[in-house]
Amino acid sequence: ALKDGLCSQVSAALKEGRVTPTELCQRCLALVKSTKFLNAYITVAEETALKQAEESEERYKRGQPLGILDGIPIAVKDNFNTAGIETTCASNMLKGYISPYNATVVQKLLDHGAVLLGKTNLDEFAMGSGSTDGVFGPVRNPWSYSKQYKEKSVPKSHSEEESDWVITGGSSGGSAAAVSSFTCFAALGSDTGGSTRNPAAHCGVVGLKPTYGLISRHGLIPLVNSMDVPGILTRCVDDAAVLLGSLAGHDPKDSTTIQDDFKPFELPNLTDVSKLSIGIPKEYHAPGLSSEILALWSKAADLFKNAGAKVVEVSLPHTRYSIVCYHVLCTAEVASNMARFDGLEYGHRSDMKDSTESMYAATRREGFNDVVRGRILSGNYFLLKQ
Amino acid sequence: QKVSVEVLDHLEHLALVDFRDSEGVERLQKAIQFADQLQEVNTDGVEPMDSVLEDRWCLYLREDDVTEGNCTKELLENAREKLEEYFVAPPGNIPLPKLEERETFLQGS
Numbered sequence: 469a470l471k472d473g474l475c476s477q478v479s480a481a482l483k484e485g486r487v488t489p490t491e492l493c494q495r496c497l498a499l500v501k502s503t504k505f506l507n508a509y510i511t512v513a514e515e516t517a518l519k520q521a522e523e524s525e526e527r528y529k530r531g532q533p534l535g536i537l538d539g540i541p542i543a544v545k546d547n548f549n550t551a552g553i554e555t556t557c558a559s560n561m562l563k564g565y566i567s568p569y570n571a572t573v574v575q576k577l578l579d580h581g582a583v584l585l586g587k588t589n590l591d592e593f594a595m596g597s598g599s600t601d602g603v604f605g606p607v608r609n610p611w612s613y614s615k616q617y618k619e620k621s622v623p624k625s626h627s628e629e630e631s632d633w634v635i636t637g638g639s640s641g642g643s644a645a646a647v648s649s650f651t652c653f654a655a656l657g658s659d660t661g662g663s664t665r666n667p668a669a670h671c672g673v674v675g676l677k678p679t680y681g682l683i684s685r686h687g688l689i690p691l692v693n694s695m696d697v698p699g700i701l702t703r704c705v706d707d708a709a710v711l712l713g714s715l716a717g718h719d720p721k722d723s724t725t726i727q728d729d730f731k732p733f734e735l736p737n738l739t740d741v742s743k744l745s746i747g748i749p750k751e752y753h754a755p756g757l758s759s760e761i762l763a764l765w766s767k768a769a770d771l772f773k774n775a776g777a778k779v780v781e782v783s784l785p786h787t788r789y790s791i792v793c794y795h796v797l798c799t800a801e802v803a804s805n806m807a808r809f810d811g812l813e814y815g816h817r818s819d820m821k822d823s824t825e826s827m828y829a830a831t832r833r834e835g836f837n838d839v840v841r842g843r844i845l846s847g848n849y850f851l852l853k854q
Numbered sequence: 855q856k857v858s859v860e861v862l863d864h865l866e867h868l869a870l871v872d873f874r875d876s877e878g879v880e881r882l883q884k885a886i887q888f889a890d891q892l893q894e895v896n897t898d899g900v901e902p903m904d905s906v907l908e909d910r911w912c913l914y915l916r917e918d919d920v921t922e923g924n925c926t927k928e929l930l931e932n933a934r935e936k937l938e939e940y941f942v943a944p945p946g947n948i949p950l951p952k953l954e955e956r957e958t959f960l961q962g963s
Contacts, residue, residue, distance in 0.1 A: 568928040680906050694906060726910055792891050799885065803869065810870075812941050814932035823948035829870045841871045842878065846885040848869045849857070 473706030475653055479536045482528055489528065489539030493521035493583050496541040500585060500651045506608045508645035510546045511554050512586040517541070520583045527581065536710055538581030543646040543655040546587035547594050548698070549687040550574050553584075557689055558602025559592045561835030562815045571687020572719050573656060573698045580714050585652050588642030594658055594691050595802070595839050597666050599641020603837070607641040608633040609671055610649040637670030639663040640699060644671040647701045654711050657699035660692050661794050664699025676700040676708045681726040683712075684719030692801040693724070695794075709735045741777040748779065751787035796850050802840075803847025809835060857882060862960055863953045870950075875959055 481487050500512055524539035533539070544550060547557045549567035556562045570578065578584065591601040600606040611617055612633035621632060636645050640657025644667035647655045657664040659677040668675020676699065683698050690696055700711045713732040718725045748769055753762070773779045811817030811831035818830035836844070862879065866872055873879050905911045926939055935942040953960060 565932055568925070568931060681910070720916070723913060724905075724907070724911070726907065727912075727914070786895070789892060789895055792889060795885070796889050796892070812933065812943055813929070817934040821944045823950075824943045824946040825870065825948065825950045827944050829872070829950060832871045833874075836871060838874075838878070838881075841874070842881045842885075844869045844871050845865050845873065845878070845882055848865050849861075849882060849886065850889065852861075852864075 473710055474702075474704055475536050475540055475707045475710050478540060478653065479533070479538070482524075482539050483533065485528075489521040489524035489583065490518065492539060493517055493541055493585075496585055496651055499649070500646075503610070503649050503651060506610060506645050506649060507605055508588055508607050508642040508649065508651070509543070509586045510556055510558065510589050510602075510604050510642070513550075513553050513584055516553070517583050517585050520578070520581075524581050524583065534579070534581035535714070536580075537577065537714060539583060540581075540654070541583045541585050541652045542577060543585050543588050543643060543652040544574055544577075545590055545594075545640050545643050545655070545657045547590060547658055547689045547691075548574055548587075548656060549689070550584065550587065553587065555587065555689070556604075557593045558590050558604055559835065559837070559840070560603050560816055561593075561809050561832075563603070565815050567687075569687065571698075572684035572721060573715050574687065576715055577656075582654075585646075588640070588646050588655060588657075590642055591639035591839070592837050593689070593806070593840050594639040594660065594663055595843060597638045597662065598635045599638035599667060600635060601638075601837060601839055607636045607638075607645050609636045609641075610645055611672065635670065637667035639667070640675075640701065641667045641670075643699075643701050644668055644673055644675070647671070647673045647703060653702070654707055655701045657701050658688055658691070659697050659699040660695045661798065664701060668701055674700075674702045674705055674708050676702075676712065678712060678716065681724060682716045682730070684715075684717075684722040684725050686719055686721040690801075690805045692798050693805070694797065694801060706735060709733070741772060741775045744772070744777040746772045746777050746779045747782035749784045749787065750781050751784055754788070799843045799847035800850050801847070802843045803845075803851060806836070806840065806844050811835075857886070859953075859960055863958075866958065866960065867950060873959055878959070 482489060497512070497514055497517065500509055521539065527533050527538060546555060548571040549555050549569055551567055551570045553567065555565055555567045589599060589602055589604055589607045591599055592603060624632060640663050643655035643657040646652050648671035659665060664677050665675045678697050678700065680695065680697055685696055685698065688696060688698055698715065700708050702708045702711060717730040718727050746769065769779050809815055809832060810828040816831055816835040818827055818834055820827045820830035862873065930936050930939065933941050950956065
């Protein structure tokens with residue numbers, strides 16, 4: 469039940485005064501500092517976080533906490549607008565851009581009393597699956613520093629050891645690393661083609677991609693309007709359910725959110741899986757699948773089978789075209805979405821003054837990296853009438 | 855089939871970003887090649903999908919009431935060049951120089 473989640477446990481501790489929101493916030497901030505080498509955070513909002521923690525403490529003293537999330541430290545991927553805090557999308561195009569508003573999901577978290585520690589690192593404009601392509605450098609997987617990883621490595625010189633680390637996956641790598649290294653209890657990512665699930669798997673945390681239309685995208689700097697969703701990263705499934713419960717629901721500012729009333733739910737304590745049918749898509753056994761992954765996949769299927777669930781092979785015949793479809797749709801929408809970055813209203817602006825068009829062109833040449841430019845050009849090609 | 859220089863130039867104009875080098879052009883070639891796989895799929899009789907929400911999506915019109923605004927100051931905050939309540943742009947109506955006159959990687963092609 470939700471009562472077993474980490475957020476619930478911390479919430480109980482806060483209610484009972486075993487720890488205060490300020491202490492919790494300070495400890496998390498200290499951990500952020502001592503894990504700086506992970507490069508998970510682009511901006512740490514220390515002052516505002518401590519202020520939020522103090523306000524939370526006042527509410528707990530009055531016996532009026534706002535809910536399970538009151539006082540809980542969280543982190544937000546740096547492609548969500550956060551009022552008064554720099555939002556960069558890990559790009560030169562938005563360095564120095566201070567958001568004038570909060571994304572709906574950020575506002576909801578703050579309304580629930582969550583403490584925003586900072587903005588996390590990502591691939592530039594969320595384009596990538598390694599969290600290696602942002603202008604602030606790559607994010608390091610906390611597991612690079614685990615005993616298991618160290619033991620696997622061949623003894624190296626100190627400088628080689630320094631550069632011996634593994635990636636977090638992406639594009640929400642900073643969020644995944646932040647949660648995985650215990651600097652926060654939950655983090656927001658975004659997921660278009662796996663950008664929350666991928667780094668969650670790499671960093672050993674829970675990554676939830678909510679169904680499109682459930683959670684508002686207002687304030688999430690868009691990559692692909694038809695597919696983007698805010699993603700949830702936590703250390704346990706119950707926490708993901710808590711986050712989902714506080715974020716879901718229709719938003720008049722996002723017309724792609726469904727209008728049905730969202731009913732928050734409790735996760736059942738599922739001990740009987742005999743009524744579950746688990747489908748194993750045979751096409752997912754794709755050429756090039758590593759033997760380690762195949763073994764883990766079989767193990768998971770066996771776990772379900774041995775627990776009494778019905779495990780059947782299914783076919784998703786167009787699987788191999790899904791990534792191609794994604795590629796075309798993604799680049800087309802990116803070409804459109806990136807058109808707003810011209811230097812005029814916000815973000816980087818080139819010194820070029822000859823004409824509007826040449827200023828736009830120079831700004832975009834200076835502001836975007838290869839990946840972004842590549843997708844824009846491909847997208848424009850696919851959108852050509854010919 | 856390689857993409858012609860005319861099309862590449864056209865794309866640079868449309869996108870207002872540059873290919874920068876042969877790697878950039880190669881990237882596009884590979885992207886087109888990759889996407890060509892879709893030609894194999896028979897889509898006869900398949901209705902195009904306009905949203906993943908399919909029939910759950912009804913784009914609605916709301917009442918034409920002003921519910922927010924009056925934030926000129928905040929909106930101008932992030933602009934580098936402004937004058938009073940205007941964003942200042944260099945002169946418009948001047949098209950980008952043609953391929954021969956521009957400094958672009960495509961010139962050499």
